[in-house]
Amino acid sequence: MPQPYDEDAFRAFVLARTPALSRTAYLLTGNAHLAEDLVQTALFKAAKSWGRIQGDPEPYVRRILYTQNVSWWRSRRHVREHRLGAYDEAATHPDTDLRLSLEQALARLTTRQRTVLVLRYFEDLTEVQTAATLGIGAGTVKSISRQALARLRTLAPDLAEHVGDPS
Incomplete structure (x- = not known):
């Protein structure tokens, strides 16, 4: 049976995991703006299903991230790829x-x-x-x-x- 939607748990997940999800999305898309869109889409879809997610939600959200990216590259094959730029300038490498x-x-x-x-x-x-x-x-x-x-x-x-x- 689905659990009730826990907005605080979802908000805590978003705050804690968005940076890591964003890095992965950037590696997948090669574009900072597309990466942001991809993360937002994945989080939106996860929010709609949040009460049904059992256990750790990260694998579920990451799967949305990957499948959404696949859907995008299937539908935008005609769109020119953008050069990867420095996504995380503030981080020390x-x-x-x-x-x-x-x-x-x-x-x-x-x-x-x-x-x-x-x-x-x-x-x-x-x-x-x-x-x-x-x-x-x-x-x-x-x-x-x-x-x-x-x-x-x-x-x-x-x-x-x-x-x-x-x-």
């Missing part, structure tokens, strides 16, 4: 050159490649979990990951030690 190189390389991947890499390596999902989240086969996830990592190696040779050896 120990290796700014590495971060910038990675952001620039990720910006040159397709939305689908970037989404798979974010889910696999940033969110640490398995191939099966990534496939389930995106509604594609595990073999497709493997293929997209392989292609995206090969493209990253080509686009940013300085990231080779972080991307791994293809052999």
Whole structure:
């Protein structure tokens, strides 16, 4: 049976988790404005279902984030991709050159490649979990990951030690 809507719990979740959700959304979209829209859409959808969410709400909200992003990239294939910029200027990053190189390389991947890499390596999902989240086969996830990592190696040779050896 659904629980009553707990506005205080939802507000606490939003305040605590929006920064992390925003970083993930930015990695998925490559655009700060789209990332904000994506987070707002995910939180709006979660708010409508808040009373039915059992346990930790974060996986539920993140799944909305991923599936909404997939819906967007399916519907906006004709829209030009934007270059990734510095999303979190205020945060301190120990290796700014590495971060910038990675952001620039990720910006040159397709939305689908970037989404798979974010889910696999940033969110640490398995191939099966990534496939389930995106509604594609595990073999497709493997293929997209392989292609995206090969493209990253080509686009940013300085990231080779972080991307791994293809052999």
